[in-house]
Amino acid sequence: MPGYSIRALQPDDVEVVLQFELAHKSFFERSIEARPDDFYQPEALQQHIAEFLLLEQQALALPTLIFNTDKELIGRANIKDIDQLTKSAYVGYRIAEHWSGKGVASFALYELIQQAKQMGLMVLFACVATENKASMQVLKKAGFQQMETIPQVAIVQGKAVAGYLMWLKL
Template sequence: MNLSLEKLRIEDSRALFEFELNNKTYFEKTVPPRGDEYYHFDVFLNQLDSLIDEQNHGISNFYLIKDINHSIVGRMNLVDIEKAQATGHLGYRVGQLYAGKGIASRALKLLLEQVSEEGIVKQVKAKTTTNNIASQRVLEKNGFERLDISDDTIHFNGVSVRFINYKWTAK
């Protein structure tokens, strides 16, 4: 599957809202819920405006992962960009219909190539839970170094987990 990363735009609001709505139950199996308000289009649109404003100010970059037909298959974000330290924090999600097909790995590779070329950041930090083996594989496949496991335990969906911290450094 050919993929592209496109920066978040207001023109994608309806398609992104449908993507989030269609994957709500799936996403909530591995990440905390966004709350019911998020799934009202007017609230979603207000939050989207805030994200685009953040992106315009260079605080974060929000990307849509799209297939060859320009359908949204996932999201990838580089947030809390610290220009002085040249660091940012990674987040991503892939829709249920596209999970397990290598999309997150390929999209992350595209992102890392892009930030390296543009010099946006020199180091990307990431974290995932101890039970999210797929996410650990995506990060490690793309050259992220496992740093440590947090001491704090969180309880989510009846499971006790901790966070694994990672970093990637540009070559």
């Protein structure tokens, strides 16, 4: 899809990721579990990135960033919890509010699926809150199917939120 690019997370992305997370914190917290307050400190985010990159080195994750043509960070998308025995992993994404509904999540998910295939994965999973209709639509459009209901997929604004475990055979 023109207009977007995706690249691997890098050690020097602390400032750009911190600004992205801070700018969209309230939007994200309306539909997904809030991060702890100390996450939004440069040292904590640097640790978060270092841990993600270590998981990548161990072939357990693939953290990426999504940019628009102006090189603005507009989303994050990850393959995580890679299980080499079952050749499975989980995918997730978070897109800036003003870029939601513009195909960014679909672009990111398509790119993650292509990466997963190149990594030899056979199955991808995703968890989505029942109320998150937009994300559910993105997953279904990519071929994900509902596998099971999860009574508490997250705590959003102090309330337990039900969701679905979705899966895609690659």
